[in-house]
Amino acid sequence: MLRTELGCCRVQRFKLPKSKTSDLGVPLPRFAGEEQTNRFEMNKPAGVILSLRGLTKIFAGYAAVNAIDLEILEGELFTIVGPSGSGKSTLLRMLAGMEEPTSGDIILRGERINDIPANRRPTCMVFQSLALFPHKDVGANIEFSLKIRGVEAGKRREKALELMRLLRLPETYYGRPVTKISGGERQRVALARALAFDPDILFFDEPLSALDYKLRKTLEKELKDIHRETKKTFVYITHSLEEAMVMSDRIGVMRDGKLVQIGTPQEIYSAPSSKFVSEFIGDVNVLPVTVNGSGRLKCEHLPAELIAPALAEGSAAGYLVVRPEFLRFLDAPGDADNHVIGRLYNEYALGSRIQYQVRVGELVFVLEKLRHEAFEGRLDQEVLIGWDAADSIVVPDV
């Protein structure tokens, strides 16, 4: 197998300075690999609100969540991304107290909360289905947790109206049945209901997935604004890395019950740790390669050897990843470190960008250009494309 040889070959180019702090004054996380090695360290770095240690959930012999170690920082918006079936929902349900871990610890502010039931955890969840109470009106939904705590009606109403203002719900909606408002408004009611609880951590289980594209885009940004306003810790799960990129301070990519990479959106984008992560982000060029004796890369479908980016010690094989925007149409072979000759197969308008598909034998390359820099060419025309070694990375096949 390839994966053992290519332990960690990440391009250093895009890495952020380690001392940088976020707007919330919270130190930005260190690199994923470092956290994993420190997982049993007792002196936790300041600002960790929730830490998971070897958290595992086994369903009928199958590990839905497999020994996850993770530290979530106070006030950050952490997103867990993964395809369906990757165990992200199960993970979140364990954090919220709706699923019992098979093994491992959930530690909230230094206290183990495994055995604390959902109704006594200072956390709150916004469900995928929203789970609004259909027999209650907007106000009663938002006030639910306050009523449970015995807050008097006047104060409840005040708080509900304050939250409705924050979430841009008109005051007239207070007495309206939740069944008579639109999807986006219901979304806001669900968020207001969770915020009224005043949780330490807010969990989100793909709450935007049922909405149409435009509304989703609006709400993604609104959610990030709400996060800024409330300064609470948000843990969000989604299957859309694009959604995660827009909102998150940090992202954890999940696959088959494991977190395969944890990092800032920038790190995940520019330095994916594996073929899986790089392909999860979207259209990307991935070439299976082997490293030959002279440190060059060989792809069996391409005649020429390729100049490699900085490789980790002992790398022998893996995948070369080049993002579409780093591939260029060349005038001459010498204009880039690597070049291939292909045939322009098709082009697709992606709004502000145009994507080109170039075929080289059996390989398919995608290139993207801004609209005003569009490439003028005929379909089936022979084209010369290339990229610089520094714009590529080699990842293991995991």
Add this chain to the structure above:
Amino acid sequence: MMRLRPGTRAALPVIAFLLIGFAAPLLAVIGFSFMPPRTFGLSGEPTLANYTTIFESTAYISLLWSLGLAVATVLILVVISYPVAYGLVRVFGRWSAPLTLVFVIPLFVSENVRLYGWLLFLIKNGVLLGGIKALFGLELESMLFTLPAILLGMVYVYLPFMLFPLTLGIAMVPNETREAALDLGATRWQVFREVELPLSLPGLVIGCLLTFVLAVGAIAEFKVLGGQQVIPIAHDIEIAFTYAQNWPLGAALSVLLMLVVGTLVLLALRRFDLDTFLGRR
């Protein structure tokens, strides 16, 4: 000839069937209730004599007994069935199906046969008392031919009609709304009161209406297990139509029963709008 839309035309046979089989007998009963006592045609002079007879005789007492015992039956059934239905939906898991079958199977046996079964079970020197006598030498009074025996029979016979609508009602409570309530800090009891009970109300209301209507018309339980200790309205109606040969009186009793039950059901449906519960409106 007037042209009918295809839908109406297709519905004609059903309309005719309903008119002849359902509306006509009902209208005949209403008509008979205004005929002079002990007549057998609809051509007599309309009169209210039958209705005055009801309130001068003991028939209205029968009506009150029927209504009272029906209400008692419904209340007992709610108390018994809710936990069972809740268990069938949420707790028993894979045992739910066989348990459901246990509740369904008695429905395959005629009501009278089942009631006579209870009779044999409860009668002096029967299964229960005879067994106790043989084992412990104790001679106990039989509960047969008492009010509790009638109630037992009604609760037993109408249990499925409460249980299954209720099971459906509880099954329709979305699991995530329960989890959401719990997550928002509600205790188990608060989840039940604030979410599960109100959201399962449609099933409960349907179960109550169904069992109430059936129980008001009950007669066999009174005859078999009650030993004529208490006379239900259905029995008075039967007597009027058969032994007494007083169709107009029977018809008037029937109309009165329909009016009372119909009013109660309509009031209940108005108070509990099923669609509103389900959030459809």
